[in-house]
Amino acid sequence: MRLFSGKVLLLTVSLFALAACGDAPGGAPQAKEILRGAQAEDADFAVVPVTRATLPQLSKWPQSSSQPVSGWLEKSSGPASQIIQAGDMLDLSIWDNGESSLLAQKGQKAVELRSIRVSSAGDVFLPYVDQVYVAKMTPDAARETIQKRFAEISTTAQVQLNHQPGRESSVDLISGVSKPGNFPLPDRNVSVLSLIALGGGVEAHLTNPQVRLMRGSKLYGISLDRLLKSPALDTTLRGGDKVYVESDERYFLSLGAASKEAQIPFPDDQVTALDAASLIGGFADNRANPKGVLVLRNYDGSDVRSDGTGPSKERTIFSFDLTSADGLFSAGEFQIANKDLVLVTESSVVQNGTVISVMYDALGIGLRARSLRN
Numbered sequence: 001m002r003l004f005s006g007k008v009l010l011l012t013v014s015l016f017a018l019a020a021c022g023d024a025p026g027g028a029p030q031a032k033e034i035l036r037g038a039q040a041e042d043a044d045f046a047v048v049p050v051t052r053a054t055l056p057q058l059s060k061w062p063q064s065s066s067q068p069v070s071g072w073l074e075k076s077s078g079p080a081s082q083i084i085q086a087g088d089m090l091d092l093s094i095w096d097n098g099e100s101s102l103l104a105q106k107g108q109k110a111v112e113l114r115s116i117r118v119s120s121a122g123d124v125f126l127p128y129v130d131q132v133y134v135a136k137m138t139p140d141a142a143r144e145t146i147q148k149r150f151a152e153i154s155t156t157a158q159v160q161l162n163h164q165p166g167r168e169s170s171v172d173l174i175s176g177v178s179k180p181g182n183f184p185l186p187d188r189n190v191s192v193l194s195l196i197a198l199g200g201g202v203e204a205h206l207t208n209p210q211v212r213l214m215r216g217s218k219l220y221g222i223s224l225d226r227l228l229k230s231p232a233l234d235t236t237l238r239g240g241d242k243v244y245v246e247s248d249e250r251y252f253l254s255l256g257a258a259s260k261e262a263q264i265p266f267p268d269d270q271v272t273a274l275d276a277a278s279l280i281g282g283f284a285d286n287r288a289n290p291k292g293v294l295v296l297r298n299y300d301g302s303d304v305r306s307d308g309t310g311p312s313k314e315r316t317i318f319s320f321d322l323t324s325a326d327g328l329f330s331a332g333e334f335q336i337a338n339k340d341l342v343l344v345t346e347s348s349v350v351q352n353g354t355v356i357s358v359m360y361d362a363l364g365i366g367l368r369a370r371s372l373r374n
Helices: 002-021 031-035 139-151 192-198 224-229 273-279 325-331 348-373
Strands: 045-049 089-095 110-117 123-126 130-133 158-164 170-173 181-184 210-215 218-223 242-246 251-256 262-265 288-298 315-320 341-346
Touching: 031 288, 031 315, 031 341, 089 139, 110 123, 123 139, 130 139, 139 158, 170 192, 192 210, 192 224, 192 242, 210 224, 218 224, 251 273, 273 288, 273 325, 273 341, 315 325
Parallel strands: 045 315, 170 242, 251 341
Antiparallel strands: 089 110, 089 158, 123 130, 170 181, 210 218, 210 242, 251 262, 288 315, 288 341
């Protein structure tokens, strides 16, 4: 029996040695495993602790790659009326009380000219007066211009004009709202938010809705939240603009000893490391190492700097110690970027315990077998 007890003691000592130096089952890597080799001269990644001392420098670093659509147009005022554009349709009623009118037949007082399309050159053809340029005019200005031309052949002629906007005088609300469609511009002061309201508002299921404006060959983007809070950014629309609303495409990954391992969408324009810790449900009890929370990020090669104004390596790991006040406050100021990996490492105590548990399970089987033999 003493011999068997001695074997048990020897096995226990061996288990601790194995736990200290060998691979063992685990749900997440340890911080020392991830950071191994960081100090080597040929290391292909850099490690940066995030503290009160490093935050001012980190805030000046270039934004990481894979940024979403950016850039936006500020609001500008337009005329409080429609503007005639190529492709619009005009209906004319020409009244003439003259005794011998070229326009109206005998007994008639008015001539109706329907569905006159504004040409790509911006003009319309009218009987007896030839081409009349009306593009970029308000309907009232176009009516006066046409009436002056008809007055050259009939001094009593009077014109009424009805304007029907075409594609160049309307905008498309494509998706992300309750009622998408094509909307004629009643005037040139229609804004993006006004158009979204006409479309019934943004759909409720969208995460941190992002507004996209397509104008010509350019694409502009802004979050709905920022647009609502900044009236000066409520862009005035132009004919031919296309607007759509979509969920924020940005996300970060959560892995390791986190309560939630998943792809986490950005719920707001800015997400800090402390926000990320909350979004992943905190850390797994009895497993996580709060001193070893890591954020792994890939930078573009053009972002790399040797003077400290940017990362020294394309692959950069930011480390956090969330057991200290400085670490917690710093995490609340550090901005998570699109496609960052938030890795909660596992405590070494957990891995040691796992090895011992596995081996003692095996030992328990041996003990039971020995008991049966006796």
